[in-house]
Each structure stands twice: as C-alpha cells, then as structure tokens.
Amino acid sequence: MKLWRWLWLLVTLGVLAEGFRVALFVVPADAQQGDVQRIFYYHIPSWAGMGLFFAINLICSLVYLAVRNRNHGLAMKADSLAVASAEMGVVFCFIGLVTGSLWGRAVWGIWWTWDARLTSTLVLWLIYVAYLLLRRFAAGPQMRTLAAVMAIFGYLDVPLVYMSTRWWRTQHPAPVFGGAPGSGIDPSMMPAVWWNMAGWIMWGIFVASLRYVSEYRAQRAEQDEALKALDAVPAQPQIAGGR
Amino acid sequence: MDIGHRHLVLAYAATIVIHLVYLGYVAVRAKVRRKAA
Numbered sequence: 241m242k243l244w245r246w247l248w249l250l251v252t253l254g255v256l257a258e259g260f261r262v263a264l265f266v267v268p269a270d271a272q273q274g275d276v277q278r279i280f281y282y283h284i285p286s287w288a289g290m291g292l293f294f295a296i297n298l299i300c301s302l303v304y305l306a307v308r309n310r311n312h313g314l315a316m317k318a319d320s321l322a323v324a325s326a327e328m329g330v331v332f333c334f335i336g337l338v339t340g341s342l343w344g345r346a347v348w349g350i351w352w353t354w355d356a357r358l359t360s361t362l363v364l365w366l367i368y369v370a371y372l373l374l375r376r377f378a379a380g381p382q383m384r385t386l387a388a389v390m391a392i393f394g395y396l397d398v399p400l401v402y403m404s405t406r407w408w409r410t411q412h413p414a415p416v417f418g419g420a421p422g423s424g425i426d427p428s429m430m431p432a433v434w435w436n437m438a439g440w441i442m443w444g445i446f447v448a449s450l451r452y453v454s455e456y457r458a459q460r461a462e463q464d465e466a467l468k469a470l471d472a473v474p475a476q477p478q479i480a481g482g483r
Numbered sequence: 484m485d486i487g488h489r490h491l492v493l494a495y496a497a498t499i500v501i502h503l504v505y506l507g508y509v510a511v512r513a514k515v516r517r518k519a520a
Binding site for chain 1: 486487488490491493494495497498501502505506509510512513516519520
C-alpha cells in the first residue's frame with residue numbers, strides 16, 4: 241500500500257475516533273428520545289455515503305458508455321471505479337437499513353414497516369445488488385455495457401428515496417435537514433454530525449480506492465491475456481483472386 | 484441496559500463490523516488477484 245494511503249487511513253481513523261467520542265460523550269442527549277437518538281450520528285453518514293458513491297457510479301457509467309469505443313483505457317478506469325463505488329454504496333445503504341431498523345425498534349416498537357422511505361430504500365439496495373450480481377455472473381463483451389445502462393436506470397430511484405419523506409407522510413419522520421421551516425437539530429449536536437460524516441466518507445474513499453485498484457488490475461490482466469491469445473493465433477494465408 | 488442503550492450499542496457495532504467485513508473482502512480479493520498475476 242502506498243504511503244499516501246497509509247496517511248489517509250491514519251487521518252481517517254483519527255476523525256472516526258473523534259466522531260465516536262463526540263457522538264457518545266460530548267453532544268447532549270435528545271430531549272425526547274434520550275441516548276438512542278445518537279444512532280443518528282452513524283445513520284445519517286451512511287445515507288450521505290450511499291448518495292455519494294451511487295452518484296460516482298452514475299457518472300462513471302455515463303463516462304463508460306460515452307468512451308467505450310473510442311478510449312479503451314479511460315473506459316476501463318471508469319468501469320473499475322463504477323464497480324468499486326457501487327459496492328461501497330451498497331455497503332453504506334445496508335448499514336443505513338440496519339441502523340434504521342435498530343433505531344425503529346427502539347422508538348417505534350417495530351423493526352420494519354412498508355412505508356415510502358423504507359420501501360424505496362430497500363428497492364434501491366436490491367437494484368444495486370442486482371447490478372453487482374449481473375457483473376459477477378454475466379459474461380461476454382456486452383456485460384459492462386449492460387451494467388452501465390442498468391446503473392443509470394437504477395440511479396433513478398435515488399431522488400425518489402430522497403423525496404419520499406417530502407411527498408408522502410408515512411411512518412418515517414420528516415426530513416431533519418432541508419425540511420420544513422424549523423426542521424433541523426440543535427446546533428450543539430452538529431459537531432457529532434460533521435465529524436462522523438467526514439470520517440465515514442473518508443473511510444469509504446479509502447476502501448473504494450483499494451477496490452478500484454484491484455478491479456483495474458484485474459481488468460488490465462484480462463485484457464493482456466486476450467491480446468496474448470490473439471497474438472498466438474497463426475496468421476491466415478490470403479487467398480488471392482478469389483471469386 | 485434498556486432497549487435504547489442496547490440498540491445504540493448494536494447500531495454502532497453493526498456499522499463498524501459491516502465496514503470491516505467489506506474491507507476484509509476487498510483485501511482478500513486483492514491478494515487473490517496478486518497471486519494469480
């Protein structure tokens with residue numbers, strides 16, 4: 241692992257440790273929910289991470305489709321980053337669902353309900369799991385193109401998830417940030433949000449960069465093997481004056 | 484420990500464990516690739 245990655249990891253662990261300390265021991269407990277509200281400081285960064293990495297996946301998929309026939313090197317990089325960011329987004333989405341379920345059981349008394357936000361998020365997670373399964377099990381030259389198209393359509397669910405608590409009032413609370421006038425949390429709680437948001441996104445960038453390198457190397461090795469196989473095929477004699 | 488505290492601990496632990504499991508997957512995959520190359 242390169243030096244800058246070790247340094248990045250060191251800073252990330254420091255930010256995460258500070259985020260943990262601030263979330264549990266510094267910011268005040270919620271007046272209504274008590275300490276269980278502190279799940280928020282891990283729940284929200286998961287959604288932010290998911291949004292960021294699915295957006296990167298979308299951009300890379302668009303780039304891949306645009307350049308795949310003209311610039312093979314760039315297409316390979318875009319495709320490798322697309323798969324790395326999709327996996328990271330799926331991990332963040334899964335954590336958001338798990339922490340949300342644990343929080344819901346403590347404050348609503350239920351693990352799950354088929355409300356607009358929860359259902360659209362589960363569908364989003366399933367779409368990206370399907371995207372990864374397609375990449376894993378489909379073979380052939382069209383696999384990457386199909387995956388990129390699927391990623392673009394899959395991303396359409398992200399704005400739906402974001403707007404679901406604004407368009408439909410069901411079990412999930414109204415948006416905390418950017419919601420109705422008066423929404424938001426007490427300013428004394430914000431440091432826990434910022435530290436953990438920064439820490440988990442830095443962690444996501446770290447892991448996704450490792451995954452990107454591994455995927456890019458694998459694709460390059462695959463390409464080299466294919467080129468070697470082509471070179472090994474003996475040249476066909478030209479038939480002159482054929483009909 | 485009441486349900487609120489128990490679920491707070493579970494949520495933080497689940498977050499950390501899931502991230503570490505995925506990091507482990509990435510590391511193993513990279514190692515397998517390096518060996519194959």
